[in-house]
Amino acid sequence: MKPSSYADFDPDRAADEAALPLALRGRPRQPALRPPDTAYFDHLPAQVLTRIRATERAKVSAAPLFTLPSWPRLRLAFTSATLSGAFVLALWVGRPVAPPMAPTAAPAALLAGISGAELVEYLTAVDAPRVSVVELSNLVSLADADLSPALVPVSDAEVQQALGELPLDDLYL
Amino acid sequence: MEDAEILSLFAQERHREAAFAHLVRKYQSRLYWHVRKMVVDHDEADDLLQEIFVKVWRALPNFRQDAQLFTWLYRIATNECLGFLTARRRKFFLPMTEEGEALALKLEADDSLPEAAIEHKLQQALLTLPDKQRLVFHLRYYDEMPYEQMAQVTGTSVGALKASYHHAAKKIEAWLERHD
Numbered sequence: 001m002k003p004s005s006y007a008d009f010d011p012d013r014a015a016d017e018a019a020l021p022l023a024l025r026g027r028p029r030q031p032a033l034r035p036p037d038t039a040y041f042d043h044l045p046a047q048v049l050t051r052i053r054a055t056e057r058a059k060v061s062a063a064p065l066f067t068l069p070s071w072p073r074l075r076l077a078f079t080s081a082t083l084s085g086a087f088v089l090a091l092w093v094g095r096p097v098a099p100p101m102a103p104t105a106a107p108a109a110l111l112a113g114i115s116g117a118e119l120v121e122y123l124t125a126v127d128a129p130r131v132s133v134v135e136l137s138n139l140v141s142l143a144d145a146d147l148s149p150a151l152v153p154v155s156d157a158e159v160q161q162a163l164g165e166l167p168l169d170d171l172y173l
Numbered sequence: 174m175e176d177a178e179i180l181s182l183f184a185q186e187r188h189r190e191a192a193f194a195h196l197v198r199k200y201q202s203r204l205y206w207h208v209r210k211m212v213v214d215h216d217e218a219d220d221l222l223q224e225i226f227v228k229v230w231r232a233l234p235n236f237r238q239d240a241q242l243f244t245w246l247y248r249i250a251t252n253e254c255l256g257f258l259t260a261r262r263r264k265f266f267l268p269m270t271e272e273g274e275a276l277a278l279k280l281e282a283d284d285s286l287p288e289a290a291i292e293h294k295l296q297q298a299l300l301t302l303p304d305k306q307r308l309v310f311h312l313r314y315y316d317e318m319p320y321e322q323m324a325q326v327t328g329t330s331v332g333a334l335k336a337s338y339h340h341a342a343k344k345i346e347a348w349l350e351r352h353d
Contacts, residue, residue, distance in 0.1 A: 012320055013317075016339075016342075019338070020342050021342070021346040024291060029314055030292060031210050031292070031296065031315060032292035032293045032295070033213070033296065036219075041202060045198050046194075048193075048223050048227070049190055049194060049197075051223050052230050
């Protein structure tokens with residue numbers, strides 16, 4: 001098992017031999033292990049090459065689609081550019097965006113689609129927001145205005161009825 | 174085939190496998206016994222040896238020819254053996270003494286030697302040594318490797334290697350006296 005290239009003369013050999021237990025001195029140096037089958041070493045090179053091919057195939061299939069360049073400066077520049085790009089992208093994505101505007105129809109058209117009874121019911125409902133003082137004052141200021149019936153499709157009688165049903169504590173005017 | 178010729182062929186893509194097969198054939202026996210003495214069990218030695226050759230295949234393009242190929246191979250094999258033994262000990266939570274006992278159970282003694290031969294006792298005594306000390310003793314006693322080359326293989330100074338060998342010899346002597 002010794003390589004033939006080892007020097008025949010080894011200056012430390014005598015000292016090392018003397019350090020051994022007496023029973024080991026001058027005996028053939030052979031490990032007391034059962035040798036492998038005689039064919040083992042005949043097949044080993046082929047087995048090793050098979051294993052290498054399998055490992056190489058696995059390495060190729062597991063290789064990443066993209067690897068960083070090997071030149072250190074280029075790698076640093078690439079990493080910096082990637083990080084900067086990611087930062088800018090994060091800023092752009094995270095910017096405050098106004099909520100999308102719902103498509104609006106003309107107020108007159110919206111009101112036209114609601115019956116007077118529904119409006120009155122809404123305004124007089126207990127849990128609905130009541131007509132505020134400001135709204136009432138506006139209503140009074142508009143009393144003489146020529147409101148288009150198309151804008152407020154409510155009859156005068158319905159308006160009067162609704163106003164009459166308002167609770168007294170809202171009628172500060 | 175000379176090492177230089179193997180390396181030259183390996184550098185050529187179309188001869189790479191043939192060159193590597195030559196390398197394996199040239200060094201397989203010495204590396205096998207180096208590994209086998211450390212891990213004891215043949216199947217484990219076989220698996221580890223093949224893994225070592227796979228690593229050699231990958232690392233060979235980076236081999237600098239300022240070192241001997243054999244020394245370089247031995248160094249890889251040594252590192253792999255020590256790593257394997259450490260990993261096995263961690264895996265089974267084994268203290269070193271118990272691992273020595275476990276390895277002793279795996280000993281497949283050479284039938285050609287008488288059962289009471291001193292070689293059997295030496296093998297058992299060696300299993301009580303720490304991994305690195307056992308490695309040093311193997312390289313020096315069985316392989317008769319010069320200390321300078323051992324220093325290259327193990328990355329340890331010549332003085333430390335000599336001290337380690339002599340400590341190992343004393344421990345073996347004490348073990349043999351206890352089990353006489």
